[in-house]
Amino acid sequence: MAKAGQPKKSEMMPGTLELLILKTLERHGEPLHGYGIARHIQRVSDDVLQVEEGSLYPALQRLSVKGWVKAEWGISDNNRRARLYRLTPAGRRRIAEQVADFERLLEAMMRVVRPAEGAS
Amino acid sequence: MAKAGQPKKSEMMPGTLELLILKTLERHGEPLHGYGIARHIQRVSDDVLQVEEGSLYPALQRLSVKGWVKAEWGISDNNRRARLYRLTPAGRRRIAEQVADFERLLEAMMRVVRPAEGAS
DNA sequence: CTCTGAGGCATAGTTAATCTATGCAAAGGA
DNA sequence: TCCTTTGCATAGATTAACTATGCCTCAGAG
Numbered sequence: 001m002a003k004a005g006q007p008k009k010s011e012m013m014p015g016t017l018e019l020l021i022l023k024t025l026e027r028h029g030e031p032l033h034g035y036g037i038a039r040h041i042q043r044v045s046d047d048v049l050q051v052e053e054g055s056l057y058p059a060l061q062r063l064s065v066k067g068w069v070k071a072e073w074g075i076s077d078n079n080r081r082a083r084l085y086r087l088t089p090a091g092r093r094r095i096a097e098q099v100a101d102f103e104r105l106l107e108a109m110m111r112v113v114r115p116a117e118g119a120s
Numbered sequence: 121m122a123k124a125g126q127p128k129k130s131e132m133m134p135g136t137l138e139l140l141i142l143k144t145l146e147r148h149g150e151p152l153h154g155y156g157i158a159r160h161i162q163r164v165s166d167d168v169l170q171v172e173e174g175s176l177y178p179a180l181q182r183l184s185v186k187g188w189v190k191a192e193w194g195i196s197d198n199n200r201r202a203r204l205y206r207l208t209p210a211g212r213r214r215i216a217e218q219v220a221d222f223e224r225l226l227e228a229m230m231r232v233v234r235p236a237e238g239a240s
Numbered sequence: 241c242t243c244t245g246a247g248g249c250a251t252a253g254t255t256a257a258t259c260t261a262t263g264c265a266a267a268g269g270a
Numbered sequence: 271t272c273c274t275t276t277g278c279a280t281a282g283a284t285t286a287a288c289t290a291t292g293c294c295t296c297a298g299a300g
Contacts, residue, residue, distance in 0.1 A: 013225050014134040014257080014286065023233050035248055041232055048228035055287050057250055062286095080247060080295060099233060105133050106226070108168035112161055113143050113219060134257065134286080155277050175258050177279060182257095200266065200276060 012049060017059050019098045020049070022068065025087045026095055031074070033082035034060055060085060068094050132169060137179050139218045140169070142188065145207045146215055151194070153202035154180055180205060188214050 024040050025032060032040070037060075038051040063069045068091030076082035144160050145152060152160070157180075158171040183189045188211030196202035 011225060012287075013229055016229060017286080020229070020232050027235055033248075034250095044232050045228035046231065048224060049232070052288060053249080054251085054289065058286080061250095076248075078247065078296075082248060102233070104168060105131060108165035109133060109136060109140070111166065112140050112164050112169070113222070115147055132258075137257080153277075154279095172259060173278080174260065174280085178257080181279095196277075198267075198276065202277060 012051065012055070016102070017051065017055060018063060019102060021059060021063060022087065022091060022095050022098065025069065025085060026092065031084040031086040033076055033084050037085070063091070132171065132175070136222065137171065137175060138183060139222060141179060141183060142207065142211060142215050142218065145189065145205060146212065151204040151206040153196055153204050155202070157205070183211070
C-alpha cells in the first residue's frame, strides 16, 4: 500500500496538444526531441499536464505532415540517437493563429461559465 | 444570395460541453429543454460556440446517466412537446468541481503558452 | 562482463467525444 | 396546403487521445 495518492492526476486539455508542442519549440529556441518536449511541458506546467508518448509521437507526425515542424535525426545531450524537431517558418506563423483561436474560444467559454464575476 | 460569410466559423472546445450545459442550467434557474440550452450557449457566447444537436443530445444522456441532470417530458414555451432538463443537487455540486478542474488545466496551459506575459 | 534502469522512438488497438447526416413529428404562418 | 421553425433522437464517420507493447542504446552497478 502506502500508495499515498497524488493529490490530482495529470491530464491534458483535449485539442491543445499541438499548440503546446509548437509553443514549447518556440520557447526553447533550438531543436528539441520528443522526450524533451514532453518533459518540458510537464515541468513548465508544474506537473499538471502530462503528455503520454502514445499521444506525443502521433501529434509530432501530424505537425510534420502539415509542415509546421521539420524532423531530423541527431544526437541528444545524453549522447543518444534522437529525432530532433525544429519549427518551420510556417509553423512559427501558425502559432499566432493557434493562440488567437484558443483565446477566442476561451473568452467565449468564460462568458458562459462566469456569470458576472468581476475580477478574480 | 447575400451569404456574406461568417467572419469565423463557430466551434467547440472539446471536453467542455458538459460544463457548458451544467452552467447553462444553473444560470437559467428553471428547467430547460435541449434546443433552448443550445441556443442559450450560442447567444451568451456571442455566436462563437455552436453546439450541434448530434453532440448535445448524447451529452445530455451522459449527464442523465451520471445523475447530474434529470429529464422529464413537458411543454415548451412554444407549446411544443419538449424534454425538460433540471439540475440535480449532485449536478449542482459537480459544477464547482468541473470549474475548478477546468481552471486548473487552464492555468497550466497558460504557463506553457504565455512565456512571461505580465497582466493582459 | 553482465544486468538493469533510464533515455528515446514508434505503432497497434482501444476508447471517447464530437460532427454529419438523417429521420420523425407537431405548430403556425403564408 | 405547404413550408419553416421548433424539437428529439440515432447511426455512422472522424479524430484525438490513451494503453500497452516492442525495440534499441547508453551508462552505471554488481
